[in-house]
Amino acid sequence: MKKITVVVLVAMFVNTLCANEDWGKTGHRVVGEVAEKHLSKKAKKGISELLGGQSLALVSNHGDDIKSDRHYDSFGPWHYVNFPFGEKYETAPKNKKGDIIQGINTCISILKDEKSSKEDKAFYLKMLVHFIGDLHQPLHIGLGEDKGGNDFQVRWFNEGTNLHTVWDSTLLNFYDMSYTELAANTDVLSKEEVAEIRKGTVLDWMYESRLLCEDIYQNTEVGEKLRYDYAYKYMDVLRSQLQNGGIRLAGLLNEIFG
16 A cells, blocks of 8 residues: 555656646757757857857756755746736736746846846846746646646546646657757748747737637637647647747847847
């Protein structure tokens, strides 16, 4: 009995970790890798100096990696924002501990501040890479009552899971490609199309993810068994979100680093 209890507890713990991985490691690395392709020479140089030559893909999961350290607990709410469907972010009640919009704006502000230390800039650069990835995961612009889909129970084929985990990692894992393969196989876009994707503000991009979140809820039922048809319906949407996230991240970094 003790062995069974331990196995169950470990399984629950692992499931909890997976539910909070925010695109999973693969998705965040795709965003970082795509961004690298769209950086200006000046931005590449500035980023390399701050990160000691590390790539954006390598540091893209730093925001999750630090979650085990209680010193960084205050950054937890910066990975997402929840508010009811039909309401606007601007008028909805705010989390006093902050949200993803505040998190991204804080990162940008510190990176632009000439008085910020190199250590702070390196840290908030890593966090910005992560948060822009989170911004493009639709369930991170979700509903408070089900914890961004973490309490929205579904099945993936024959395995029990939740909607948040499906969008964090299950769909990407089902696609069975590495982050470099996914980044190398993004849509071929013209300069005009890239410029169009970069348009708008962080808030505008948040609302795009919000619309996708609403669509996901309209097309998914609690307890539903998700299979090939679900992957077929949403895989291109997911890939597009990752590409858009990378392009927009690069646009922000090009602006920050002049």
